[in-house]
Amino acid sequence: YGLVPQTGAAFIRKIVAEFLGTFIMVFGAAATPIVDAKYPNSETLIGKAASSGIAVAIVIFSTGHISAQVLGSFCSSLVLKFIFNPFLNGGVTVPTIGTGQAFILEFVITFILLFVVTSVSFDPKANKKLAAIAVGSTVLLNTLIAGPSTGASMNPVRTLGPALTTGNYNGIWIYFVAPILGAMFGTSAYNYLKLA
């Protein structure tokens, strides 16, 4: 029974790690659109894309995986609200194109992301650090493609935190359904190609 407390401590560490991983990822992705709203045209799209991509890459570098925890996303948005109020709306992901178009776009970019994530996870010889670069680059690419149209969420948790702190739930169902379907199909596509 001596193991129980240790397991408890390990469980708390795991929750803290998820919290920090999500905090850094959402902070990096949501901060630069907010900065761009406060200091107009300071970031440009390439700056926003680079920050989304690097945030994902350094979370993989330091924790070994991608985190997705609602509390981390929410707290990250609260800190951004404290620092950059009243420019928080820049961090929200809402569609600026038609619903069908936004759905397909989030589906396709999440498909591409998970296709790459699965490929680097399954490769037994893959260098884990280079995997971080591949996945981060894919997020950068997807943000260049979808940033101005859907915010390039690819992740319900990325969308939920800023939505909660701003009360802006515009088209939020798209960001729950399309990325999850895109992730399922992207993962399956790679598995079919390599494992069938």
Add this chain to the structure above:
Amino acid sequence: YGLVPQTGAAFIRKIVAEFLGTFIMVFGAAATPIVDAKYPNSETLIGKAASSGIAVAIVIFSTGHISAQVLGSFCSSLVLKFIFNPFLNGGVTVPTIGTGQAFILEFVITFILLFVVTSVSFDPKANKKLAAIAVGSTVLLNTLIAGPSTGASMNPVRTLGPALTTGNYNGIWIYFVAPILGAMFGTSAYNYLKLA
């Protein structure tokens, strides 16, 4: 004869892999010029160059090689047309400089690309993942050089998909002849230097 169905399944997987590889590569390269047309000056040239380079790099990362399949290129352009209609013309590669100049430019950048591709393929100690970075960087460089003049195609299949969906075949022969000659000379140049 038990091998025949397996070979058939393997053959279909190979076709699907080529389809997805080309889809991602053309989607990444053609989407950002279209986004730049829909949201003026959102990408700037560095954003378009980065997206072309990263698209090639992640296809090499996840599938191990560069794909070139007409169907994948065509479907990628159709999806872009559905999402970003009527701004599709941004994804087309057409020359904005004289024919001779455009020809030489596509020849030189494809020469450089295949010189690098051949060098990383022939090096027995080359890290395949770093090869993806080298090749992706070369595409980024070539797009910075040739993007505003020829669209930096370097690949007939890259040009063909958007040409088919828009009906814009302006100077298309350049994009069939110059890249193929550039690729032949770039590959031969490396082989001569290392294998003669």
Add this chain to the structure above:
Amino acid sequence: YGLVPQTGAAFIRKIVAEFLGTFIMVFGAAATPIVDAKYPNSETLIGKAASSGIAVAIVIFSTGHISAQVLGSFCSSLVLKFIFNPFLNGGVTVPTIGTGQAFILEFVITFILLFVVTSVSFDPKANKKLAAIAVGSTVLLNTLIAGPSTGASMNPVRTLGPALTTGNYNGIWIYFVAPILGAMFGTSAYNYLKLA
């Protein structure tokens, strides 16, 4: 006693290495804001962020660690003053947002930086060269987030050199307290997650 002169020479080499490491790091981070002031809008934020990140990365690449020496920072600022006078103020880090906001922002970005630095230092399998890329990317990210608001110092020595050569000590206590606290907490957070 034959070891004493050798130790002396080794000690001097160590000081010179620290001097050069800090010189390059501060030169790279402070030069581009100055260039942006002299040639307006030439850099944009992504250029300033890239130069900060790359300067840190190449110092880790070539010396194996991050340097922080007041003399190196000061001399770097003097050379920049000679070359770009009277535009030196561009290299100073001063807050453009409220004190509390600036404090939290410098705390959070230094927390993230040291969380990543600690993770790549503790990983026995970590490729040292890839560590340079991870740390440099984090500095790039943090500059995209905090550049226009606090200058994204993350380091008292980065702030001190340009402050001394320009006499601009606006809010300098923030740059001594917040990064040091952020570094302590970022390091502890990683140690708790991996070593507790």
Add this chain to the structure above:
Amino acid sequence: YGLVPQTGAAFIRKIVAEFLGTFIMVFGAAATPIVDAKYPNSETLIGKAASSGIAVAIVIFSTGHISAQVLGSFCSSLVLKFIFNPFLNGGVTVPTIGTGQAFILEFVITFILLFVVTSVSFDPKANKKLAAIAVGSTVLLNTLIAGPSTGASMNPVRTLGPALTTGNYNGIWIYFVAPILGAMFGTSAYNYLKLA
């Protein structure tokens, strides 16, 4: 005596390799300023810096070293003149600041470049491909710092080709003396730190 023709062939290959390496390096560095002159503000400084850095990196990737041959530089400038005439002047490196300032700036950036080059060359465990990334990043950084002031040459051969094809020899002695002195001191500094 059977070895003589082979040695002759090897010698020619070496000259061709130097020619191609220099051609790619100067083409990549000089093309984007010319493109920026022809299509105003298309590149921005980060695009010019990225192209200089990547050109150096892919030459190291594919040939294993940095090349510097006058003929390669000259032919590269001739091809650029054919494609982009009459905008060739964009590729020239001439000072826009005082002579003393330009001299110090070219000295410092070449010092930094050779300090990094020497460190990655001397490290027996250094991954040669990562060396390409470190050196390319340093060129990118130096171009962000010195691009608008001196053109960030760091290399007499980089300056000579475009000077010959345009007849613009403004301040050319700076680009012969300062980089050579900077290279000597940068190399010596690293050797002193590691080998003394």
